[in-house]
Amino acid sequence: MTTGGYDTDHEELTELLERNDLAGIQRWIADYPPHVIADEITRAEQVAAIMLFRLLDKDRALEVFEELDPTEQQKILSGQRDHAFHELVEAMDPDDRARLLGEAPAKFARRVLAGLSQQEREMTAALLGYPQGSVGRHMSPKAVPVRATGTVTQALRRIRLKGSDAETVYTLPVVDEERRLIGTATLRSLVLADPDQPVADLVDRQALSVPATADAEEAARLMQEANLLGLPVVDSEDRLVGILTIDDAIELIETADTEDVARLAGASPLTGHYLTASVFQVARSRAVWLLLLLVAATLSVNVMQLFEDTLAKVTALALFIPLLVGAGGNAGAQAATSAVRAIAVGEVRARDVLRVAWRELRVGLNLGLMLSVVAFSIGAILVGWSIAAVLGISLVAICAWAAVVGAVMPLVAKRLRIDPAVISAPLVTTLVDATGLIIYFLVAQAVLQF
Amino acid sequence: MTTGGYDTDHEELTELLERNDLAGIQRWIADYPPHVIADEITRAEQVAAIMLFRLLDKDRALEVFEELDPTEQQKILSGQRDHAFHELVEAMDPDDRARLLGEAPAKFARRVLAGLSQQEREMTAALLGYPQGSVGRHMSPKAVPVRATGTVTQALRRIRLKGSDAETVYTLPVVDEERRLIGTATLRSLVLADPDQPVADLVDRQALSVPATADAEEAARLMQEANLLGLPVVDSEDRLVGILTIDDAIELIETADTEDVARLAGASPLTGHYLTASVFQVARSRAVWLLLLLVAATLSVNVMQLFEDTLAKVTALALFIPLLVGAGGNAGAQAATSAVRAIAVGEVRARDVLRVAWRELRVGLNLGLMLSVVAFSIGAILVGWSIAAVLGISLVAICAWAAVVGAVMPLVAKRLRIDPAVISAPLVTTLVDATGLIIYFLVAQAVLQF
Structure with missing residues (x-):
């Protein structure tokens, strides 16, 4: 159990890094959650950042990596050997990977794509096919669609089968035989329902959805206004292509707000961290x-x-x-x-x-x-x-x-x-x-x- | 199935309201999700707003009501007879009710409290006991704690029993016999796990939590940084007192950002809607x-x-x-x-x-x-x-x-x-x-x- 507010121990880490005290750094790392470590990596110089990252064990390394901005991810990846490089890139969510590739130089992008499995490469390519700033670029293609025709037990079994890889299982798009979106059901309603009840009873047929080409910021604000944890994304024929999750939506809103604030003061938005931008x-x-x-x-x-x-x-x-x-x-x-x-x-x-x-x-x-x-x-x-x-x-x-x-x-x-x-x-x-x-x-x- | 982007049909409603066309308004209302209707109520004059609200059927009325700002909620409540008034107030989440009471005049607050059931009154009073701007004011006291000692099946049964009233069941605080927080488990991990597995295996013991007296905005930003859907809130002895949910966190962040923007331009933040403030x-x-x-x-x-x-x-x-x-x-x-x-x-x-x-x-x-x-x-x-x-x-x-x-x-x-x-x-x-x-x-x- 850890409690919020980490402001004070940053000096300790700086000292440990200066003294090159690997064991001390490892102990320090073990005490903090991924987002704090990610913040320290962002604030550190590249060499120190890569050292910090290498000291993480594999599972935590991935968690920390997911918390980083694309520019920082690129910084870290550049310091990895091929094997670690490909493991990290393969494990990324397709939308995060698309964001990374969208900003990276061509040579780096080729290195990323070269090491991916075919399935992941295809998913990433599909996302990159949508215009910049569209929902398609920010959604997760790994939604877990369920069918309205089955029972709650059948739906839960399907979630257990497909859910481990998905970005969210809390909002479940409900589709027909042709993958056309009918509405959504929440995991909550499935868990609270009678196991033999048909899923059809639990579907919210008025649920919102957006086309993949819609503006990403507007979709994010829609999720906020309507208090949604997941927003299904469809193609022009109303077929499910992915889902926008609330954490990505919050990030979209925060980025948009930061841009607005910069513009309000008559400056272009800075893409990157205030302290590390040149x-x-x-x-x-x-x-x-x-x-x-x-x-x-x-x-x-x-x-x-x-x-x-x-x-x-x-x-x-x-x-x-x-x-x-x-x-x-x-x-x-x-x-x-x-x-x-x-x-x-x-x-x-x-x-x-x-x-x-x-x-x-x-x-x-x-x-x-x-x-x-x-x-x-x-x-x-x-x-x-x-x-x-x-x-x-x-x-x-x-x-x-x-x-x-x-x-x-x-x-x-x-x-x-x-x-x-x-x-x-x-x-x-x-x-x-x-x-x-x-x-x-x-x-x-x-x-x-x- | 509805799709985002409602900008165009506002004129239609304005016309229907002017013509006092009740049947037309009812048809209009049926087509739109709660947050859109809430927005129209916010933009309407008081009389029109109350009329609009009265035309909603009971379930939707509550959904729409929950989407309104406290000032708007007060406006709507003032137009309700005692019976409807108490039904609405009783059905509110305790944190929303505390926010409403925090801003309302004393006479109005007495009318609210008078009609509440004892349980709801006590919960609201407990929240109002925390200082303004603290997490305690914004959390939901209705968390669904589970015990680390049972199995997944037992935990899911408990969620089915207690969950229907809770604000979230996606983040489950795990507590010991004295209600002290040990960590959290997610509903996702429970659903994906083997039913006979002990809950103890699924507990994230490094999970973040905050004291109820902590600053609400900081807690909200913490949730955002760490990508949490729910953040357990504890008292000074680390006992669970509630949970902060992501939708409340987003609202806190948005309000704080709006305040910052206002202050940046050298104005105090406006506490209401730009168009309806005098x-x-x-x-x-x-x-x-x-x-x-x-x-x-x-x-x-x-x-x-x-x-x-x-x-x-x-x-x-x-x-x-x-x-x-x-x-x-x-x-x-x-x-x-x-x-x-x-x-x-x-x-x-x-x-x-x-x-x-x-x-x-x-x-x-x-x-x-x-x-x-x-x-x-x-x-x-x-x-x-x-x-x-x-x-x-x-x-x-x-x-x-x-x-x-x-x-x-x-x-x-x-x-x-x-x-x-x-x-x-x-x-x-x-x-x-x-x-x-x-x-x-x-x-x-x-x-x-x-």
């Missing part, structure tokens, strides 16, 4: 957006040039530019982030755009009024009434404008079939900056009577 | 941070005042302030967001702070150099060489500084036991704005030789 990889994942945003920010320079005369007359106006631009940007970023998240979790759809705009207009006006009171006071204390008034009035308009633009842009993107998360907070901020400055200077000209 | 609630969730950030931005006004003379001499410097402040803010926000996410998914820990700072310094310098080339060209075209040089040099320094500050702040927060997500991108941006301006003006003074 500095160049990290920089590259952020560079494109930073550059685009810099170029977009040239717009604000143009606006400033447009009002250079106003600025030269009242230099005090310049003092509040960072504050104003910041407040507008923040209001826009908040709205954009809520909208992107609400779309991701399915609370808002593209057709809600008017409803959202109307809500955000009112939210923005509320927030703007509140901020304008504070900003007016700050301005009055620091420079005087007239500029304070300019500041207060502009803030109301800028906040309302920012909230509407921030929330509407992701919805419009969704309607145009662009990933809404691409409407990052920085993009909204940059656009709101330029328009906010226009509002500010126009209000200034009106109030200060140029 | 404008006031949405505004409130964003107001505190916007105000704090506005006040913090006063710092930038002070910096500008400090350099007002410089600015008056070369007004052209003002032109690039929004661009510069924007670029620094973006670089900081990217770094902060990566760090917060890496902490959330467990890739980075508080002690990695130096490693992270050194990485981000190099990333920031790379990005800064790249941006500075572009900004220099823009500056040279628009205003001339000297200001372009100021712009280029400052950008390198600002990007490096922003990346380090952005990534280190969440880690420092983590070490101080503050939620790292509180270090929102806007907070980093606001702080980087002020320091970035100082860098800019100092570089300007040096290059332009004041």
